[in-house]
Amino acid sequence: MNGAEYLVKFFENKNVDIIFGYPGGKVIFLYDVLARSSIKHILTRHEQGAVHAADGYARVTGRPGVCFATSGPGATNLVTGIANAYLDSVPLIAVTGQVGLSDIGRDSFQEADIIGITMPITKHSYMVKELEKLPAVMEEAWNVATTGRPGPVLVDIPSDIFSGSVDFSTVQKKIATRKVPLKNGLDEQLQKVVDALKNSKRPLLLAGGGIIASQAWDQLKDLKDYLQIPVVTTLMGKGAIPEKEEGVLGMVGMHGKPFANLALSSCDLLLGIGARFSDRITGKPEKFLPDTVIVHVDIDPAELCKNVRTEIPVVCDAGKFLTELLGRLKKEKVRLRLNEWHRQIAEWRQKYPLTYEKNGSLKPQSIIEEVARIVGDRAIVVTDVGQHQMFVAQYYPIGGIRNFVSSGGLGTMGFGLPAAIGAAFGRPGEIVLLFSGDGSIQMNIQELATLAQHQLPVKIFIMNNSCLGMVRQWQELFFGKRYAHTIFTSNPDFVGLAGAYGIKALRISRPEEIKGAVIQAVRTPGPVLVECAVDQEENVFPIIPPGGSPHEMLGRWQGETHVSRIG
Amino acid sequence: MRHTLAVLVENQPGVLSHVAGLFSRRGYNIESLAVGQTEDPSVSRITLVVEGDEKVIEQVSKQLNKQVEVIKVNDITNEETVDRQLLLLKVAADTAVRQEIMQIVEIFRCRIVDIGRRSLIVEATGDEEKIEAIIKSLRPFGIQELVRTGKVAMVRGAK
Numbered sequence A: 001m002n003g004a005e006y007l008v009k010f011f012e013n014k015n016v017d018i019i020f021g022y023p024g025g026k027v028i029f030l031y032d033v034l035a036r037s038s039i040k041h042i043l044t045r046h047e048q049g050a051v052h053a054a055d056g057y058a059r060v061t062g063r064p065g066v067c068f069a070t071s072g073p074g075a076t077n078l079v080t081g082i083a084n085a086y087l088d089s090v091p092l093i094a095v096t097g098q099v100g101l102s103d104i105g106r107d108s109f110q111e112a113d114i115i116g117i118t119m120p121i122t123k124h125s126y127m128v129k130e131l132e133k134l135p136a137v138m139e140e141a142w143n144v145a146t147t148g149r150p151g152p153v154l155v156d157i158p159s160d161i162f163s164g165s166v167d168f169s170t171v172q173k174k175i176a177t178r179k180v181p182l183k184n185g186l187d188e189q190l191q192k193v194v195d196a197l198k199n200s201k202r203p204l205l206l207a208g209g210g211i212i213a214s215q216a217w218d219q220l221k222d223l224k225d226y227l228q229i230p231v232v233t234t235l236m237g238k239g240a241i242p243e244k245e246e247g248v249l250g251m252v253g254m255h256g257k258p259f260a261n262l263a264l265s266s267c268d269l270l271l272g273i274g275a276r277f278s279d280r281i282t283g284k285p286e287k288f289l290p291d292t293v294i295v296h297v298d299i300d301p302a303e304l305c306k307n308v309r310t311e312i313p314v315v316c317d318a319g320k321f322l323t324e325l326l327g328r329l330k331k332e333k334v335r336l337r338l339n340e341w342h343r344q345i346a347e348w349r350q351k352y353p354l355t356y357e358k359n360g361s362l363k364p365q366s367i368i369e370e371v372a373r374i375v376g377d378r379a380i381v382v383t384d385v386g387q388h389q390m391f392v393a394q395y396y397p398i399g400g401i402r403n404f405v406s407s408g409g410l411g412t413m414g415f416g417l418p419a420a421i422g423a424a425f426g427r428p429g430e431i432v433l434l435f436s437g438d439g440s441i442q443m444n445i446q447e448l449a450t451l452a453q454h455q456l457p458v459k460i461f462i463m464n465n466s467c468l469g470m471v472r473q474w475q476e477l478f479f480g481k482r483y484a485h486t487i488f489t490s491n492p493d494f495v496g497l498a499g500a501y502g503i504k505a506l507r508i509s510r511p512e513e514i515k516g517a518v519i520q521a522v523r524t525p526g527p528v529l530v531e532c533a534v535d536q537e538e539n540v541f542p543i544i545p546p547g548g549s550p551h552e553m554l555g556r557w558q559g560e561t562h563v564s565r566i567g
Numbered sequence B: 001m002r003h004t005l006a007v008l009v010e011n012q013p014g015v016l017s018h019v020a021g022l023f024s025r026r027g028y029n030i031e032s033l034a035v036g037q038t039e040d041p042s043v044s045r046i047t048l049v050v051e052g053d054e055k056v057i058e059q060v061s062k063q064l065n066k067q068v069e070v071i072k073v074n075d076i077t078n079e080e081t082v083d084r085q086l087l088l089l090k091v092a093a094d095t096a097v098r099q100e101i102m103q104i105v106e107i108f109r110c111r112i113v114d115i116g117r118r119s120l121i122v123e124a125t126g127d128e129e130k131i132e133a134i135i136k137s138l139r140p141f142g143i144q145e146l147v148r149t150g151k152v153a154m155v156r157g158a159k
Helices: A003-013 A025-034 A047-061 A079-087 A114-121 A131-146 A159-163 A186-198 A209-213 A217-227 A258-266 A318-331 A339-351 A364-375 A387-395 A416-426 A445-454 A469-478 A494-501 A511-523 B015-025 B054-066 B095-107 B128-141
Strands: A018-021 A040-043 A065-069 A092-098 A124-127 A152-158 A203-207 A231-233 A248-251 A269-273 A293-298 A312-315 A380-383 A432-437 A458-464 A504-508 A528-533 B002-010 B030-037 B043-051 B070-075 B081-092 B111-115 B119-126 B143-148 B152-155
Touching (some): A003 A025, A003 A159, A018 A047, A018 A416, A025 A065, A025 A092, A025 A159, A040 A445, A047 A065, A047 A079, A047 A092, A047 A445, A079 A114, A079 A152, A092 A159, A114 A124, A124 A131, A131 A152, A152 A159, A186 A269, A186 A293, A186 A312, A186 A318, A203 A217, A209 A217, A217 A318, A231 A258, A248 A258, A248 A387, A258 A339, A269 A318, A364 A387, A364 A432, A364 A511, A380 A387, A380 A416, A387 A458, A387 A469, A416 A432, A416 A445, A416 A458, A445 A494, A458 A511, A494 A504, A494 A528, A504 A511, A511 A528, B002 B054, B015 B030, B015 B043, B015 B054, B043 B054, B054 B070, B081 B128, B095 B119, B095 B128
Parallel strands (some): A018 A040, A018 A065, A124 A152, A231 A248, A293 A312, A380 A432, A458 A528, A504 A528
Antiparallel strands (some): B002 B043, B030 B043, B081 B119, B081 B143, B111 B119
């Protein structure tokens, strides 16, 4: 058996049903074998498309995404997608071809040191230099990607490892067991959390992506119901709990819901679970909630006390923590009296709702609201990066599990279309909604070809404001309206472009056209692109200005037409 | 404050660059680094000296611990340790001052390992204070070349 055959067999044995990739000279042996396998291979039109698709697949299924690329430019084209998966803790295995062993280090044709390049953006990376080590490396790579805090792993394989043969039945497959983070002291920390909750008058639970990675949505809901504790989420935590649930306030942070941010800045106990307190949530970390007791639960010990001070750090899997905490609270019959806190939040909700001005022009928010009304909260919702992403985070309630796919940590424009393709392959038969912008979609627009080829039910809504909306907004608010290189004066005809790829498309430019277009898009089988000519001047509010704290929001409040600080 | 970390890692190519890369990527400063095989040839030990407050050192240790090839991280700053650096120093040494240099070398109990027509190479091992003192004493004669290793350290006694 040669190395390529072994590798394909390995993925078959791991029940990998789909691999995204792009062939090339140094993986030609691998592709020769793959073509004869039961595993489906999806040929994207760029390696970045392949890695984002694998990422999207992993996010909606919970299983690791797998992608292949050839050496050199193939491998380097994966870099953005790997970094994207790393920052959002997505399990991913990227296999790259490498030049033959004897050619390594000579700047050979299509050679790049992909291990060196990706070292800071993978959980770990391997180069297989001996065929006999391939089984152990693959087992270990799989293990590293999928256990603990998930993440991307890269395996670089020289071409002669693919073509070389060995009797794999005699080869060592066992991997050394890795050290596990010390779980000592969990009991003690749990008790501290219970005591802190007892003493709290205004507790708040911040749910991050770790809840989803740990599949702890039921446990989260149980704890929320038992304690009646209000819940806010991060962008990555969106979908950790159905957003229509009583007491779920939605997203906090730079573009969080105003009342959710007010709750965040006023809580006396913050229970952060599987969230990494990124700067989008905290603003200036040293100014973040100076008088609040912060509990931080994370499976990765290095996250604790990394960004914010933490009174009670807990190293634990989110699901296990929630189960144990609830058990202890029930045993001690802990009940919180939070009527005053709920009344206060309800008042903020009423006084500072999430609003936008309906002035007759086509608004991205109304499109998103209309789609949500028609399609419902159980759809798979994918976004690209920019203003539209924040509008979706604000206005599209997510109800189902693993139903929200968005590039959180890296903020990768161009992520949306390939990720939507990966999501559609991961959950066949379900409708995938992709919200993108005219800037973002053009960063991987070649994947329309992949979409067309497979006739996936991806409904694309391009919020076309003929500009890079989020940067334009910053220029308007913080750079004296100097719109340096953010206005697109020559956008393509997206409807015509979709047609060229063989995708059905339509264009709307008035609010009254939204409903008809959404219904048509959803009823038409296969992919549909809806180009929405939206108001160029629409901004995402609220916004916490750079360096600000959660309560320092700019926005339009209670029908005001001008932008002001809250309060 | 300066901290000394003893980091056991798998003895594999690329590990050192991985560890060093982690420091530069996260903006921590390595003051000194020494690496070599241990009694187990599959394991290397990296002795790192890092400047930072408790918070920084805790984060450094955690990040190191996360790496797949890192076996164990020990902060031995507050332990009783023996620590050494190696110094090689080429000093200008005309006949007029040669005797004086040799006396200084004698006092510090270091060695002259090469004699040239106009220079001497001095070898010294010792803790940082001693190495600094030797350099200070020989500087007036004219240091032509100086090379020193990072610190290696070992905890005293039964550990």
